[in-house]
Amino acid sequence: MAWTWPTAVFFLFILLCLIAMGVWERWRPGGDPRRGVLGLDTTRGDRLFITLLGSAFIFLAWLWAFGTPMWGGLAISIAYGVAVFKWV
Amino acid sequence: MHKTVNQKAWLFVVPVVGLVAFNALIPLMTVVNYSVQETFGDNVFFWEGVKWFEQVLNSDRFHDSFLRQLAFTGMILVIEVPLGIVVALSMPRKGPWVSVCLVLMALPLLIPWNVVGAMWNIFALPDTGLLGRMINGLGIEYNFTQQPVAAWLTTVLMDVWHWTSLVVLLAYAGLCSIPDAYYQAAKIDGASSWAVFWRIQLPKLKRVLTIAILLRFMDSFMIYTEPFVLTGGGPGNTTTFLSIDLVKIALGQFDLGPAAAMSLIYFLIVLLLCWVFYTLMMRGEEQ
Structure with missing residues (x-):
């Protein structure tokens, strides 16, 4: 592999x-799914999935726009993850 | 009340987890590993970091095939969905012709994808195919092996022929589920057939049409076999969609690193669409 x-x-x-x-x-x-700012009913697992998938796209967008290093992408992803867990 | 906790049921999930690990996770992990390395064979790998991702994201070739893919998907949705609704509306709801229509509609869906590609290839060949000869006989120059527009037209036509039935069957099922009371009320109010369609049938079809649109979106976004057999991605690269381009890079050029990076980007796009599909369906369920 x-x-x-x-x-x-x-x-x-x-x-x-x-x-x-x-x-x-x-x-x-x-507990039960809650309705967040996007109008979606999400559990914690859903929010983790949204965070990971969104972060992948953030990293790709960063790589496409600015190239390496990708610390900026990492910072945005962490902020995005926190926001998803808090408000989505 | 105290609920009995019994975790033994998890054991029944173990075979599925094993199977998924074998057929999905392990290949995915391998692709992730390949996407950050370079190899010239002999199982020797060199670390390259995110170079292949950067290369794919900034490559005109990837952008072109991605745009072609979007254009193809957009085109077939614009044609297949309205056409499917029109055909479903014109199909009989009662009587012996119902079964005949349903079987005829289901026929294209039963044909394997590579057979559809081969059929249309033979059908549309300019010198020997029925369609090709007929169009050329009308004085219109048509050769899908050489003309990009003709290749696109043939590919889109083939997909419409193959998959409109799916939209028809879904829309027909939706139409059959509308109770007669709605039509009776519309008749009493003197509603025109357009008003019946716009105010009753279309709103009632919303859910099945959402499923139809998303299914067709997903399926056409991952299309490979039919255009590959029909045009092989040509002439030139004019019908090279994402999956065809991916196979060309991975198996034609044996560039495993860039191909792995491209498949991961492609996978992420498909995963995003799947999530949108799932979320919309779940929302529909709630409503």
Whole structure:
């Protein structure tokens, strides 16, 4: 599969996100879906999915517009993720 | 009341998880790994970082095939959806012709994609095909193997022939589910047939049409076999859609890195569309 450290870390990060979500749900259940600013009924899992998918597009847009390094894309993605978990 | 907690049911999910891991996750992980490396074969890889992503995102070739893909999808939606509604409206709702119409409508959907491509290739060949000879016989120069416009027309026509039936069947099912009381009320009010369509039938079809549009959008966005068999992406690159371009890069040029980066971008676009599809459907359910 031609593994490299960065790709392994990437998948490990996603796995850790899923584990963390499981632990969070166990520790403090998220309850029923809530309606956010986009008018969507989302659970925590949905919000994680929206965050990850949106972040992928943010990184691609950053790469297309500014190239490397991608710290700016990372900062926007984190802000976006926080916003999604808070308001969506 | 205390609910019994029994987690044993999770064991039943294990085979599915194993299967999905085998047929989806592992290949996806491999593609992610390839997308950040370069290889010249012999299982030797060199780290390249996000170079291939940058290359694909800034390549005119990718932009062109992406735009062609969007244009194709837009065209077939603009043709297939209204045509499907018109055909569904003109189909009988009662009597022996219902079954005949339904079977005729379902026939194109039963034909394998590569057979559809081969059929249309033979049908549209300018010197031997029935369609090609007929158009040329009318004095219009038509050769889909050499003229980009003719190639596009033939590809779009083939897709319309193959997939309009799906819209027809969905719209027909939607029309059949409208209770007679609506039509009776419209008759009492003296509503014209246009008013019946605009005020009763179209609003009632909204849900099935959403499904039809999104299904056709998704399917046409990932189309490969039919145009590949019909035109092979040509003449030149005029009918090279995203999936055809991807196969050319991956298997034709054996550029695994750029092909992997392109497939991930393509996958993300499809995933986004799937999510929109799912969200819209769930919203429809709630309403």
